[in-house]
Each structure stands twice: as structure tokens, then as C-alpha cells.
Amino acid sequence: MMKLIITKDYQEMSELAVQLLMSYMMKEYPTNLAITAGTTPERLYEILVPYVKDHGQFANINYFNFDEVPYKGTDSYGVTMSNLNRMFFHPANIPAKQIHVLDEKNYKEHDEYIEKMGGLDLIMLGLGKDGHFCGNLPGTTKFGDLTSAVPISVRPDMYDIILDEVGYQVDKVPDFYVTMGPKSVMRAKNILMIVSGTHKAEILKQVIEGPVDEHVPSSLLMLHPFITVIADKDAASLLTAK
Template identity: 40%
Template sequence: MKLLVTENYETLSQITADIVLMKWAESRRVNLALTAGSSPKRAYEILADRLKQVDFDQSLAHFYNFDEITLKDQEYGLTMQALTEELFLPLGIEEENIEVLDSKNYQAYDQKIAADGGLDFVLMGIGSDGHFCGNLPEFTSFDYGVYRVPMAPEDELYKMIDESSPHTPGEEMVTFGPQTVLAAKELVLIANGEKKAGIIKQALEGPITEDVPASVLRLHPNLTVILDRAAASQLS
């Protein structure tokens, strides 16, 4: 594991953007799975600016959403809606370069990834409970590939989505499981802010356990963790 501790969130974002750009600029097909959310937001803004300054065949990059939460009466789920707004539209990603994971195709998605040449790069955040992608402590097994998590109105996950989204949650979430992520060639985990310091310490220095799903990422031979000083403040 390579650990990079940056002075602040802006520097973290610049480094993250440059790492993604270097993967994207390789002169071959590159399969990328990039997270949505607050942590990478500034990195994607920087990446959009970087793309205006470089000249390479952007069509070689293919993008895979690594989880999806279904929404009732919506064409796309929560993750695809967020990625479209935060990444695909600002960066001008063509529809044919977006490899959608959803509740209809998840059972064959590991095979699809393999047929496409495997994942080259996965960029992830970490939740306050230690989850990565959609791998929540109460549902995850380290043996899982892509899998489905059912949702019902009484579930905490359903309630959280219902409170944070203007749309009604559907009946399921699908996600890359630990085995799918660990099969990728390169992983990057980013976190910022003091609120992530406690879980970062557990994930990077505690036992490797399904109670802290992100701890399993330490088993990957090519993992880079990028933190600002606040997120790294509890590491020994």
C-alpha cells in the first residue's frame, strides 16, 4: 500500500485528477470505475480543465459505475444520475463509452468486465461505516463478486436514500463486491476531513474484517490511499 498525505483537500484533488488523467491518457482501451460523491468533486473539476490542455484519444476510456441504487420511475439509478452530473457531462463522455451496471445486468457483469479486458483502475471513497462501493458492513462478504442487496422501507439504507434524494428509492442496490474490486489492476482510495479520521485508522491499521469492509483493500498489491492531513490525523 502506498499512502500519500496531502496538506489539504485542494492538493488531494490535484493529485487525484492527475492520476486519473495519466490512466486515461494511455494509448489503449482503459477501463475505469470512478466514484461519485463529495470527495472527488473538486478532482473532477480539475480534470475537466486538464482535458482542455492535452491532446489524446479520449474515446479509448470506458467508464463503469461500480454500484447502483434503483429509483422508482427513473430511467437511471442514484449513482448514474450523480455520475452524469458530476463527471460524464462536464468531461464530455460519450454514451457509447459508459458501461452501465444496473439491476437488470448485474448477474453477468463480472463476465462482461472480464470480456472487456478487466478493470484497469478503480477510484473509491470510504463511508463513515467503512463501506466502499456498495459494500456495507451488514451485507458484505469478502467472497462476493458483483451482487444485489434488497431494500425495503424499514431498512436504514432505504431511509437514508429516501431522506437524501428527491426520488423514491427502488427495491435494490447492486454493487461491485470485494472480489470484483480486488481483481482490478490499480486501486485508489481517497478521503478528506476530520470526520473520516476514525474510520481511516480502522481501515488502514485495524484488523482486516468484514465489519470494516474497506480494510480488505489492503490485500491489493497496487493500492494507493490519498488523504488530507485531517483524514490522516489519527494514523500512527
Template identity: 40%
Template sequence: MKLLVTENYETLSQITADIVLMRWAENRRVNLALTAGSSPKRAYEILAERLNQVFFDQSLAHFYNFDEITLKDQEYGLTMQALTEELFNPLGIVEENIEVLDAGNYQDYDRQIAEDGGLDLVLMGIGGDGHFCGNMPEFTSFDYGVYRVPIKPGDELYKLIDESSPHTPGEEMVTFGAQTVLAAKKLVLIANGEKKAEIIKQALEGPITEDVPASILRLHPNLTVILDQEAASKLK
């Protein structure tokens, strides 16, 4: 594991954008699974700025959403809506290069990734409960590839989605499991802010346990963790 502690969120974002660009610049098909959310927001802004300044062959980059939460009466789920707004539209990614994961194809998705040459980079955040992708402590297993989790009104997952989206949650979530993520060539985990300091300590210095799902990422031979000083403040 390579640990990078940056002075601030801006530097974290610059390094994250550079890592994505270095993969993109390899002059071959590159398969990327990049997270949505607040942590990578600035990195994607930097990425869009740099892609406007330097030529990159857009056709070489293919994007895989590593989880999806269905929403009632919506064509796309929560993750695809966020990625479209935060990443795909600003970068001008064409539809043909977006390999959608959803409730209809999740059972074949591991096979599709393998046939496409495997994932070159997975960029993830970490939840306050230690989850990565959609691997929540209450239902994850380190033995899973891509899998489905039912969503029921009143359960914790339903409440979480209902609070974070203007749309009504659907009936299921699909997500990369640990086995799918660990099969990727390179993993990057990013976190910023003091609110992530305690779970980062547990994930990086505590036991590897399904109670803190992100702890399994330490077993990957090519994992880079990028933190600002606040997120790293409780590490030894």
C-alpha cells in the first residue's frame, strides 16, 4: 500500500486527477471505474480543465459504474445520474464508452469486464461506516463479485437513499463486491476531512474485517491511498 498525505484537499484533487490522466495517456483502451460524490468533485473539475488543454483520445477510455441504486420512475439510477452530471458531461464522454451496470445485467458484469480486458483503475471513496462501492457492513461478504442487494421501505439503505435523492428509491442496489474490485490492476482510495479520520484509522490500521469493508483493500498489491491532513490525523 502506498499512502500519500497531502497538505489540503486541493492537492489531493490534483494528484487524483494526475493518476487518472496517466492511465488515460497509455495509448490503448483503458477501463476505468470512478466514484461519484463529494470527495472526487474537484479532481473531476481539474481533469476537465486538463483535457481541454491537452489532446487525449477520448475513444480509448471506457467507464464502468461500480454500483447502482434503482430509482422509481427514472431511466437511470442514482449513481449514473451523479456520474453523468459530475464526470461524463463535463468530460464529453460519449454514450458508447459508458459501460452501464444496472439491475438487468449485473449477473453478467464480471464476465463482461474480463472480456473487455479487466479494469485498469478503480477510484473509490470511503463511507463513514467503512463501506466502499456499495459494500455496507451489514450485508457485505468478501467472497462476492458483482451482487444485488434488495431495498425495502424502512430499512437503513432505503432511508439513506431517500435522504440523499429527490427521487423515491427503487427495489434494489447492485454493486461491485470485493472480488471484482480486487481483480482490478490498480486501486485508489481517497478521503478528505476530519469526519473521515476515525474510519480511515480503522480501515488502514485495524483488523481486516467485513465490519469495516474497506479494510480488505489493503490486500491489493497496487493500492494507493490519498488523504488530506485532516483525514490522516488519527493514523499512527
């Protein structure tokens, strides 16, 4: 069942998330972690890096990204991998062979690839203000979707969202982005959701206390048997039962 942990602030939220991640790092057998980019985990990665950097004893970990916005017309990493590289993979010197990239070319094989690897042991993700997780924005995917491509035409406002993602480079806006779907994410053996800030308070209340509804994609995740939500006091401020 969902385990909710409320921390006093963003720093403590980041510390507890690191503790949970580190418990996976210390496992004796190959372990598969899908991790999030975005702004919520920034402090978390700062704390995590020194523990993991050049640490051969954590070589069992396979890292995965769970969505990607490709830069159109380039062969370089997309938005998500660029951010993960900047925040975590590069400063922590994670060897390339431990990083399993999801991108616009291989997304159709992604679910089967993960299955053959033994499944994700943990997926760590954030919560969007609109209730999205990974690239599952309201109106873009269905609860039953696996990893798939979402065309920019899916919603009238998606062009602006993606334009923002690619740093307002008009010629780099792709025709679609890729994301693990709700069904893919629910397959993970454990889920960690991190939430911070008063601007997330309303959506967190809806996700935890409202109905399970495709218009609030993250509401589904609350039904995962092994999900931990770590929210700081600000994000949790509107919850009825704390």
C-alpha cells in the first residue's frame, strides 16, 4: 500500500530519497533503477553524487531514464538524458555500460528490454502540477498504455510545452516524445515519488485523496502495492490525514 512520509522541508525530502536509493545501491545482485530528471531531484543528486562517485562497489546498478524529448535533427542526447547526465551521471562518473538509454529510436522495445533484464526494482519519479508522471500528461496517454510515442499534436498546448523543454529552439522541437506509460510504470517492483513545494500541494491532495482518474494520471500510482511518497511539509499542507 502507499506509504506517505512527510518531511519538514525540501532538504529532508532529498535526504530520505537518497537513503532509499542508497539501500538499492548496496544490494548484492544486479539492480535496475529508473530515475527522474526535472527540478525536484536536484538537491537529491547533489547529496547522492559523493556516495556513488567512482564507487566500484555499486557497479551492480543499471540505470534507466523513463522518458525522452529528442532534439529534432540531432543525434545527441535528448532533454531528459542531458539533464540526467548533468545532474548525476557525469558528476558521479557512472560508466556508460551501467546506463540504459530510452530514446526515440528504441522505445518500442523498451518494455520487453526491461522485462528481460528482470524488471525495474525501483522507479523514482516526480509529480507534475497537472498530475503527470514521466511524460504521461493528462490527455496524452491511457492507464493501459505501455511505453509509447506521444505526438506533439496530441494536445493544442503541447507545442508550447515541448518548445519550453528544448530551450525555445524552434527548429529543435520534435514531432513526438517518448515515455514509459502508466502500465509500464506500474510494473516496477517499487515506486518512489518525491514532491516538494506549496505549488504542488493542491495536486498532491487530489492525487492522494481524489478519485483514480485518467485526468490526474498519478492518481493511478497510488494503487501500486509498494509505493512510497516522500513529500515535504509544504507539498503536504493541504492533505486531510497527515
